[in-house]
Amino acid sequence: MKNKVLAALLVIGIIFSLAACEQQKNILPPGEDESLTFKTTSLIYQNGGYTTYSLGSVGFQFTFTKDTLIVEDGEEVKAYEISYDEVPLTIEEFKRQFIKNYKIPDISSYKNMVQYNLCESTNDSPGYRLYILDSQYWVGTIYRNYIWRIVSVDLVNEEL
Secondary structure (H helix, E strand, C coil): CHHHHHHHHHHHHHHHHHHHHHHHHCCCCCCCCCEEEEEEEEEEEECCCCCCCCCCCCCCEEEECCCEEEEECCCCEEEEECCCEEEECCHHHHHCCCCCCCCCCCCCCCCCEEEEEEECCCCCCCEEEEEEECCEEEEEEEECCEEEEEEEEEEEEEEC
16 A cells, blocks of 8 residues: 555656646747746856957846847846747757867756757847756857857746
């Protein structure tokens, strides 16, 4: 009897875990008139080189809507037109996104990896990518088609 109860609890736990993962995956992209706001929690990667324009400070807040990314760094607020181009992410593909001379973050411990190409960099503005690694969210800032900075972010509010 004890084994049946433990088995039933295990099955229930697995079902709730799968439902939570599926619910989390479905928050992006936000629907019409919805937004998600994420706040930077830590710096994961910073390229040591320089850019021809400022990438802003690391203390960002990112607000995602259906077709816009709003980046706030305390002093400036910039809006970028985006699309959520979902790309399955492999370790090899991730490594190709960096300039070879800099230490690349290790993502080998993650099981579920997805990349969203949000917008490309231009001559006068950065591009952005969103990485979902299991239950972690990272925002990558792109400069000249390479990752220039990655920050870890946490969801702070969801306006539905």
